[in-house]
Amino acid sequence: MSSDGMPSALFPYRLRAGQEEILREIARISESGGPLLIHAPTGSGKTVATLAPLLEHAERADHKILYLVRTHAQEVQVLQEARAISHRLERPLLSIGLQGRGRRCLLLENVAEMKGATAEEHGKLCGDRKRATERGFREGSQLLPPPELPEGGPVDLVDLDGCVYYARVLQADMEVETDRLASKQPTPREFEEYCRTENLCPYELSKKLVPSSRIVTAPYAFFFHPHVRRSLYAWMGVGPERVDLVIDEAHNLPEYLRETTTVSLPLTSVRYARAELAERGDFQLPDGPSASRLLDIVSAAEEELLQSLVHEDDAILPPNVLEDGLLTALGGTSHRLDTWLGSLATWGENLREERRRERKLPRSWVHTVALTLLSWPQLDEPGYVKVATKSPRAALEAYALDASLPAQPILECHTSVHLSGTLAPTEEYRDALGLGERSRQLSVPSHFPSSHIKYLYDPTLSTRFEEIRADPRAIPRISDRVSSLLQSLPVNTAVFFPSFDLMEKVYHAGLELTIPSTSVIESPRVSTADLWRSIDAHKQGTSRGVILGVSGGRIAEGLDFPGQELEAVVIVGIPYPRPTARREALRRFLDARTGRGWEYTMEIPARRAMQQAIGRMIRSEHDRGIAIVLDHRAPAFADIFPGLEPVGNLASTARAFYGRRARWSGSPPGSPAPQPLRGDSSLPPS
Ligand code: SF4
Known part of the structure; x- marks a missing residue:
C-alpha cells in the first residue's frame, strides 16, 4: 500500500474504474494465497492491476510470478506493463518471455523435416546438438560460423552437427546479458532480434535468464505439461509454494486441459x-x-x-x-x-x-x-x-472429461489469479477446474458507456438444426440477409458463423457474389501464420473490409481490431457447440458433478463465444460498434445484449449510429459496396 492510500505503490498509471477493486483483491490474495477468479472486461486494465500488487508481494517474499498466456499479443502486453511498473522500482526488474523451441530455434528453423515435428522430437534433436557442441568445447574445437543457408532451398538436418547458437550462449557472460536485458526491457520481438544479431539461441538464453527474472511469461504448455513444468521449476530455482501464477484468457483453460x-x-x-x-x-x-x-x-x-x-x-x-x-x-x-x-x-x-x-x-x-x-x-x-x-x-x-485432474498443479502454487473478460459465471470455471469453494471471485462491471454498442437481432432467422433441415430456403435466406446487412453497413465488418460447414453453405448460396473481393475468409485449411498475414493486409486496406469467420475460431477469439479496424459484428445463429457424442458425455459428466450439465456445456460456451466475437471490436473506451445476431433466440441472452432490439431499417440505424461521415473511398455510408469475388477465397468452389 502506498502512502497516498493506493492499494499498490507500484501501480504506474492513474486509476480507472474497477482497477482499485482488482488491486485490493490481488494484494489480499497474494498475502493469504489460494485461487482468485477475476471477470473483468477488455480494456479494464486488469493486466497491470494484477501485476503491480503481485510484484510488490513477490519482491518482498522472494516469489516468482509465472504469467501464462495463450497468444503473442498477451505476452507483449504483460512485458510492456512490467516495463511500465519497473520504473517505480528501486532496482532493475528482469522479465522474460519463454517460448517453445518450435518458435525460437535458429538452427533448425529452415529444416524442411522439422515442419510438424513434436516438441519432444525437437527436444531430442536439440539435445543431441547441444551435447555435440559441449563435446566440441571439451575437445577444444573452434566455433563454427552460423550455417550458410543454401540459396532457395531448406537446410538438410543431416548436415547440422553441434549448434553454434548454443555455443554462443555457453560463451556468453550471463551477468552482462542480465544487466543488458534488465536495463533495456526488450519486447519479445526485440529480444529475438537481438539474439539473431548476436547469434545467440533465444530459447537457451531465455532459459538461462529465468533464475534472475522476477516475472516469467510462458504458454500454457510450460505449466500444464508435467515434464516441462518440472523443468520450469528447476530453471526458476523455486518450488510451487513460491510461485504466484497468473492465467490469462482463463476461460479457455478447461477446454484446453480436456483437449491436451x-x-x-x-x-x-x-x-x-x-x-x-x-x-x-x-x-x-x-x-x-x-x-x-x-x-x-x-x-x-x-x-x-x-x-x-x-x-x-x-x-x-x-x-x-x-x-x-x-x-x-x-x-x-x-x-x-x-x-x-x-x-x-x-x-x-x-x-x-x-x-x-x-x-x-x-x-x-x-x-x-x-x-x-x-x-x-x-x-x-x-x-x-x-x-x-x-x-x-x-x-x-x-x-x-475431467479438467480438474490436470488442473491440480494450480492448487500447489502459492497464489493463482485467473483472468478473463468472459469468465462469468465464475463458479462454472471454478467447478470445471475443481478449484474449491474457497476460491475468491471478483466480477468487475464494464465501465464503457452502454451506448457504445448497439445490439440488434433478426427475429425471422435461426440456425437451429431442425429449422434448417425442415426448410430448403433457410440457407439462401441467411445468405441474402448477410449480403443485405453488409450493403447497409458502411464500416469494416466481421461475420461469424457457428461452423465452417454452415459458412461454406451460406457462402455458396449467393454471398460469394456480393462480398468484396478483398474479404478475408477463415478456413481450417489455412495456417495461422497465413491467416495473420491476410488479416494484417486487411487492416492496412483503404476500402471497407469484410471478414468471414467462425464463432470460437482463431479470428473471433484471438485478434484485436481497435478503432475503425472493426465497427460491426454479425453473428449468424447462436453458436451452441455441436451436439456431438463427446459433448453429450461431458454434459452427463458435469450434470452428475454439479447438476448444471446443459448450462455448462451448451449455454455458457455459446454466451462466451458471442461475447468474445463482439469483444473483437470493443478494445477501449473509444471504440464503438453495432452487433447483430441473426437468430430469433437472441432475446434469451438479453443480459449480455443490453438494449437488444429487432434489426429494422439497418441503413438508417447505421447512419444515425456512425454519423454521416464518408470514411470509405468508393463506399459512402448506406451505399452498397459489393464487388465481384475474384476467386481468391480459401473456400473450395461449389
Ligand atoms: S540450442 Fe537453440 S538453436 Fe540450437 S538446436 Fe537447440 S533450440 Fe535450436
Missing part, C-alpha cells in the same frame, strides 16, 4: 505405422502374429467401428469393444496382447534411436501406435469417454 489430455488413435497413424514396417522390414511377435498382421487387424477394427457406428461427427464406443475385437481376431489373452504391443513399442523405440543416430527426425509411428494401444484399457470412466470420431479426422479417441 485426450488420447487419440488416428486411422492415419495406424496406416503410417504399417507403411513404416513395410519399409523397415516386418518381424514376428513372441509366440504370436507378425507385427504387420497385428497392425492390419487394428486398422480393420478401427475402420469397422468408424463405419458401423459414426453417422454424423462421432459415436460412443461400447465398453471394451476395441480390446475384445482385437483379441477375437488375434486369439489369445489381454496379457499376451500387452506383450505383443510391448514388443512393438520396443521396436519403435529402437527405430527412433536409430534415426536419431542417423541425424534424422526421431519419429516412429509404430512406437506411437503401440504406446496408445497399451494405455487404452486404462482410459475409462469416469474421467474419460471413448468415441469413434470422423471430425476433425477419423480416429478412436479417449476424450478427457
